[in-house]
Amino acid sequence: MPFAVYLLGLAVFAQGTSEFMLSGLVPGIARDLHVSIPAAGLLTSAFAAGMVVGAPLMAVLSLRLSRRSALLTFLVVFLLVHVVGALTTSYEVLLVTRVLAALANAGFLAVAMATAIGLAPPDAKGRATSILLGGVTIACVAGVPGGALLGELWGWRSAFWAVAIALVPAIVAVLKSVPAARGVRESGARDELRALRRPRLLVLLALGALVNGGTFCTFTYLAPLLTEVSGIGTAWLPGMLALFGLGSFAGVTIGGRIADVRPTLLLVVGGPALVTGWALFAASAGALVPAVVLVFVQGTLSFAVGSTLISQVLYAATDAPTLAGGFATAAFNVGAALGPWLGGVVIGAGFGFRAPVWVSAGLVAAALAVAAAAHLLPRLTPRLAPADLPSDPAPGPGRPPV
Structure with a gap:
């Protein structure tokens, strides 16, 4: 795998830290800015909403630039809005900075996916995707718990400063290592959009949104769940977030x-296991040992299933890599917006901090229902056969899933 792909993973790590670190900072932000826990949790939804809107939009705009220029632009914008976020005393301003950061992050991920699969061998899109998502999971292992620790020691603003500083070497790495002209497309956005009108691709995007919704619904409120229900002290919270991140890293590797x-x-194996795990987590969250085990297990299952769905989107749209990456990012962040919102609704309704975990189980169960319908519907309507789940390839080198 080309070294530039790993450097893109480094940049994704810095941005992933920003996206996920609020899970450990929600209580501090709520106290400092005088808002409720669900309102602070909506900062994650705002980021996700910006990703949903920004992913396809920024992907289209980036087609006019070389991939290196686009990547650098998005990274610089991301850095600047984090400086503003670290300085503001207004919840509303912080909310706006999260949306702007998400727009930049969405554009970066769309272009980074296209760049990574362009640099990788044609039968290694899954590996290239896992390297990029590995940056996200390393953020869970190191960045997110580190942000929680910084929040405990020096307040949540210090985590925003840390992200801004971490972006500096990422910018230098992209400038030095990503080819300037690589991946510039001759076809326009209209040609790529035509390539995305495939039922199978739409099914994969829907599955990704639902699975990711389940992941974010619990992850956003993991800190209050563990401290208020499982009885884990705040000093142990960074370690628990790191445990989820270790599971996530194992998941994308697998x-x-x-x-x-x-x-x-x-x-087929991971989906039912994932919904079962969320249900067990919700039922046993009051017991310390099951909670610790399931934090790791659910991190593994969530990212193993989620990263596989992303790679299948890229396989399903090889002739539209930039917009496929953009729409994959958007779909997964539809879930990332929906999950925390639903979690906040059930918490606000008085169902307690276990309730988001039950919502996670329901979202993944809905994904299983969509997958089953996509599998059965072509039997009744043969023209919709491409909407079926991805088939495993026949043995043979270099043959991707179809």
Whole structure:
């Protein structure tokens, strides 16, 4: 795998830290800015909403630039809005900075996915995707708990400053290592959009949104769940977030290795296991040992299934890599916006901090229902056969899933 792909993963790590670190900072932000826990949790939804809108929009705009220029532009904007976020005393301003950061992050991820799969061998899109998502999971392992620790020591603003500083080497790395002209497309956005009108692709995007919604619904409120329900002290919270991140890293590693060879096997086994795990987590959250175990297990399952769905989107739209990356980012962040919102609704309704975990189970169960319908519907309507789940490839080198 080209070294530039790993450097893109470094940049994704810095941005992933920003996207996920609020899970450990929600209580501090709520106290400092005098808002409720659900309102602070909506900062994650605002970021996700910006990703939903920004991913396809920024992907289209980036087609006019070289990929290196687009990546650098998005990273610089991301850095600047974090400086503003670290300085503001207004919840509303912080909310706006999260949306702007999300627009930049969405554009970066769309272009980074296209760049990574362009640099990787044609039968290794799953591995390239897992390297980028590995940056996200490393953020869960190191960045998110580190942000929570900074929040405990010096307040939540210090985490925003840390993200801004971490982006500096990422900018230098992209400038030095990503080819300036690589991936510039001759076809326009209209040609790529035509390539995305495929039922199978739409099903994959819907599955990704639902699975990611389940992940974010619980992850956003993981800190109050563990401290208020499981009885874990705040001093142990960074370690618990790191445990989720370790599971996530294991998940993308497993997903990256299997997604290029046996994607259906992973999805058919991992999907039901994921919904079962969320239900067990909700039921046993009051017991310390099951909570600790399931934090790791659910991190693994969530990212193994999620990364496989992303790679299958890229396989399903090889002739539209930039917009496929943009729409994959948008779909997954539809879930990232929907999940925390639903979690906040059930908490605000008085159902307690276990309720988001039950919502996570419901969202993944809905994904299983959509997948089952996509599998059965072509039997009744043959013209919709492409909407079926991805098939595992026949043995043979270099043959991607179809």
